[in-house]
Amino acid sequence: MKRLVSGVLTLGIIALLGAFTFNINSKELNTTANTQDELNLGFPDDVKKILKTSCFDCHSAASKNIKAKGALNFNKWNDYKTTKKIGKLNDLCELVQDGDMPTSKYLKKYPDKKLNEEQVKLICDWTKKEINSLME
Amino acid sequence: MKKTIRLVFYFLVLGFIILQFFQPDKNLGDTNLHDDLFQVATIDGSVKTLLENSCYDCHSNHTKYPWYSYISPVSFFLNKHIVEGKAELNFSDWGIYSKIDRISHLDDICDAISDGKMPLGSYLILHKDASLSEENIKKICDWAETEGMRLLKEE
Numbered sequence: 599m600k601r602l603v604s605g606v607l608t609l610g611i612i613a614l615l616g617a618f619t620f621n622i623n624s625k626e627l628n629t630t631a632n633t634q635d636e637l638n639l640g641f642p643d644d645v646k647k648i649l650k651t652s653c654f655d656c657h658s659a660a661s662k663n664i665k666a667k668g669a670l671n672f673n674k675w676n677d678y679k680t681t682k683k684i685g686k687l688n689d690l691c692e693l694v695q696d697g698d699m700p701t702s703k704y705l706k707k708y709p710d711k712k713l714n715e716e717q718v719k720l721i722c723d724w725t726k727k728e729i730n731s732l733m734e
Numbered sequence: 735m736k737k738t739i740r741l742v743f744y745f746l747v748l749g750f751i752i753l754q755f756f757q758p759d760k761n762l763g764d765t766n767l768h769d770d771l772f773q774v775a776t777i778d779g780s781v782k783t784l785l786e787n788s789c790y791d792c793h794s795n796h797t798k799y800p801w802y803s804y805i806s807p808v809s810f811f812l813n814k815h816i817v818e819g820k821a822e823l824n825f826s827d828w829g830i831y832s833k834i835d836r837i838s839h840l841d842d843i844c845d846a847i848s849d850g851k852m853p854l855g856s857y858l859i860l861h862k863d864a865s866l867s868e869e870n871i872k873k874i875c876d877w878a879e880t881e882g883m884r885l886l887k888e889e
Contacts, residue, residue: 668849681882685841688834729834733886 639675645724652700652711680732687729691722753806758813763795769829776884781877785825788853788864792819795826815854833885840882844875
């Protein structure tokens, strides 16, 4: 009986420690997100705010989603060749317009991260402008 | 009991035979018309061959159908890939795409083959020769980049 109690107690402590580490982890995530805020992308503030809220979780260096990060990583944006930038911007507008990004699975968890019509327009107006200036 | 099994079997065979009368429309348009990638882009013969062998069955207006692709339901699976593949990227329509879309597709092409996303895995099971070696992936990517840069600089 005593053994059982101490077993449960140990488990409880482990669980607590686990939760604690997780907490630290999420804090770390937040700090990286903050560094991204200082990431000099040269994007307008309103655009960057939307991207940061709805996209950076998957499309930045801190992301654990390897597929997403491979397809688009804003921390590497400045290293992208001009043609790649154009390609990604072109896809970006299309994907948010069709409601394919953020992914539906993610939106089930974070419904408030869905872009509204106004935000989609803001993003697409910006990608078009940006593409045109890259094409010069 | 034995009789039931036999009956079910006959039923299935009959179903399969009837299914053969249903076939999706075949993707057998003309090739190499004036809007085709091969007519519009700057592209050399070796890259052409690679794209033709590995991509054109699903990304152009003309599919080379092997014999088993005439069997339902295989034909329906293949057709689904052709319809969806062409909606994403149709090399037969290259000339109709805007310059921006072309640059964008070129970038996606290199990404898709480098990640092993394309050609589709299900296609490679029966089309081993469509599989791309590292060397061929590099060849296509080099071409895609050069062509993208050429379009970018073109007036």
